[in-house]
Amino acid sequence: MEGGAAASTPAALPYYVAFSQLLGLTLVAMTGAWLGLYRGGIAWESDLQFNAHPLCMVIGLVFLQGDALLVYRVFRNEAKRTTKVLHGLLHVFALVIALVGLVAVFGYHRRKGYADLYSLHSWCGILVFVLYFVQWLVGFSFFLFPGAPFSLRSRYRPQHVFFGATIFLLSVGTALLGLKEALLFNLGDKYSAFEPEGVLANVLGLLLACFGGAVLYILTRADWKRPSQAEEQALSMDFKTLTEGDSPGSQ
Amino acid sequence: MEGGAAASTPAALPYYVAFSQLLGLTLVAMTGAWLGLYRGGIAWESDLQFNAHPLCMVIGLVFLQGDALLVYRVFRNEAKRTTKVLHGLLHVFALVIALVGLVAVFGYHRRKGYADLYSLHSWCGILVFVLYFVQWLVGFSFFLFPGAPFSLRSRYRPQHVFFGATIFLLSVGTALLGLKEALLFNLGDKYSAFEPEGVLANVLGLLLACFGGAVLYILTRADWKRPSQAEEQALSMDFKTLTEGDSPGSQ
Numbered sequence: 001m002e003g004g005a006a007a008s009t010p011a012a013l014p015y016y017v018a019f020s021q022l023l024g025l026t027l028v029a030m031t032g033a034w035l036g037l038y039r040g041g042i043a044w045e046s047d048l049q050f051n052a053h054p055l056c057m058v059i060g061l062v063f064l065q066g067d068a069l070l071v072y073r074v075f076r077n078e079a080k081r082t083t084k085v086l087h088g089l090l091h092v093f094a095l096v097i098a099l100v101g102l103v104a105v106f107g108y109h110r111r112k113g114y115a116d117l118y119s120l121h122s123w124c125g126i127l128v129f130v131l132y133f134v135q136w137l138v139g140f141s142f143f144l145f146p147g148a149p150f151s152l153r154s155r156y157r158p159q160h161v162f163f164g165a166t167i168f169l170l171s172v173g174t175a176l177l178g179l180k181e182a183l184l185f186n187l188g189d190k191y192s193a194f195e196p197e198g199v200l201a202n203v204l205g206l207l208l209a210c211f212g213g214a215v216l217y218i219l220t221r222a223d224w225k226r227p228s229q230a231e232e233q234a235l236s237m238d239f240k241t242l243t244e245g246d247s248p249g250s251q
Numbered sequence: 252m253e254g255g256a257a258a259s260t261p262a263a264l265p266y267y268v269a270f271s272q273l274l275g276l277t278l279v280a281m282t283g284a285w286l287g288l289y290r291g292g293i294a295w296e297s298d299l300q301f302n303a304h305p306l307c308m309v310i311g312l313v314f315l316q317g318d319a320l321l322v323y324r325v326f327r328n329e330a331k332r333t334t335k336v337l338h339g340l341l342h343v344f345a346l347v348i349a350l351v352g353l354v355a356v357f358g359y360h361r362r363k364g365y366a367d368l369y370s371l372h373s374w375c376g377i378l379v380f381v382l383y384f385v386q387w388l389v390g391f392s393f394f395l396f397p398g399a400p401f402s403l404r405s406r407y408r409p410q411h412v413f414f415g416a417t418i419f420l421l422s423v424g425t426a427l428l429g430l431k432e433a434l435l436f437n438l439g440d441k442y443s444a445f446e447p448e449g450v451l452a453n454v455l456g457l458l459l460a461c462f463g464g465a466v467l468y469i470l471t472r473a474d475w476k477r478p479s480q481a482e483e484q485a486l487s488m489d490f491k492t493l494t495e496g497d498s499p500g501s502q
Contacts, residue, residue, distance in 0.1 A: 114443065115443040115445075118442060118443045118444075118445055118449065119442065119443075119449075119453070120427070120430065120431055120434070120452070120453045121431065123453050123456070123457060124427075124456070124457070124460065127457075158472070158473065162471060166467065166468075169420060170460060170464075172424075173423075173424045173427060173460065176371070176375075176424060176427070176428060177427060177428065177431050179371065180371055180372065180428050180432065181431065181435065183370075183371070184432065184435045184436075185435075191369060192365065192366040192369045192370075193366070193369075194366075194369055198369065198370075202370070202371045202374050205374070206375070206378075209375065209421060209424065213417050213421075216413075216417065217413060217417075220471075221409070221413075222409065
């Protein structure tokens with residue numbers, strides 16, 4: 001454990017984290033249930049290839065991305081470097097799963113002869129994916145790859161945190177747009193007759209928004225931030241930069 | 252001016268605020284252009300009543316709500332009470348305009364015999380409106396109505412700020428859902444042929460997301476927060492509570 005001063009966990013934090021995980025898992029399960037019950041399930045080599053898209057995006061760009069943001073709150077007393085590696089790895093998993101989701105929808109469009117990238121959902125989706133990839137690359141170069149100067153890391157950290165949260169929220173918004181698109185394409189006029197599929201998907205949409213809100217709440221609560229250890233880091237920063245390439249402060 | 256210690260404005264802040272306002276005004280103008288060029292304009296006593304809905308919501312629940320959140324950054328050196336009244340008033344304007352937007356869409360549905368409140372957009376919209384109204388009422392009771400104890404205000408302030416930002420983001424997300432719904436209803440298959448209306452509306456959607464991001468950035472930058480004046484307030488809190496009913500610290 002690094003920084004012995006930082007040993008306690010705020011009393012309410014575990015409950016909020018547990019609640020966010022319950023929301024996230026319900027989200028994934030409900031997406032699976034929607035696709036299984038009303039959309040015929042998932043298969044790669046058929047028209048059901050499309051259904052891999054929403055499931056991959058909800059698992060990768062919503063649930064895993066959200067959890068990657070929370071590791072600095074959940075593992076607040078673990079070594080900084082371990083937490084950082086976990087943060088980076090979760091984002092890699094999320095990116096790979098999102099890539100499978102992207103391939104699924106482009107494959108489906110090609111199979112059916114549909115146009116690509118005309119809708120607001122697709123524009124936002126591509127934007128999210130590119131921003132997420134760039135954010136990961138820049139984050140890796142600054143914080144995990146050894147060599148970035150301490151001062152540069154300190155200056156970049158708030159930007160990394162802001163853009164991380166923003167990309168996550170944009171992912172949730174894009175998922176909502178996609179859900180809405182799928183509902184209007186599939187249900188048409190039946191949507192306004194309160195069909196069970198429409199109601200289920202609306203509840204799924206509200207859960208998506210709630211998960212986004214829960215992650216944002218845990219992330220922004222000032223007294224839940226990872227303890228700063230700023231003085232300790234400032235004292236040993238030259239040693240740290242030279243040896244383990246670790247970065248200062250909290251995130 | 253209250254708290255003479257807080258006189259300077261961060262150098263970059265005015266540029267960011269100007270950029271956000273440029274985005275916001277472009278957003279309102281583009282919504283008007285979309286409705287005027289492609290949707291036949293606005294009239295209350297006809298089927299064009301619907302078009303008052305998107306315009307009112309973009310002006311009220313996006314632009315004005317966003318600006319109301321920024322007053323504590325823009326008027327950082329003005330008296331706290333004046334800034335607070337302006338914050339509350341902008342939210343009242345936003346609420347009233349949003350109410351007109353709500354009446355417009357319910358009126359249009361009644362005229363056409365359409366079902367109400369079946370879509371994800373409408374569920375999110377009602378949620379936003381109710382939360383926004385409750386947030387205003389609670390904010391007013393705690394911060395503007397005299398009598399709330401200092402300690403209660405201090406404890407509630409972070410919640411007020413978090414829920415304010417969250418309701419704003421949910422408003423932006425709901426606007427995106429509504430825009431998407433309007434596009435799919437009106438354009439149908441033509442949407443995938445890159446019709447000018449579809450492209451314009453997609454750009455409008457991206458601008459909505461950018462405005463949300465810009466407001467969030469200005470709001471969350473730690474060094475742009477209104478100067479704290481915590482010590483001064485702590486020293487005089489009893490006097491303040493007894494006399495002007497003002498609240499402590501920054502927001």
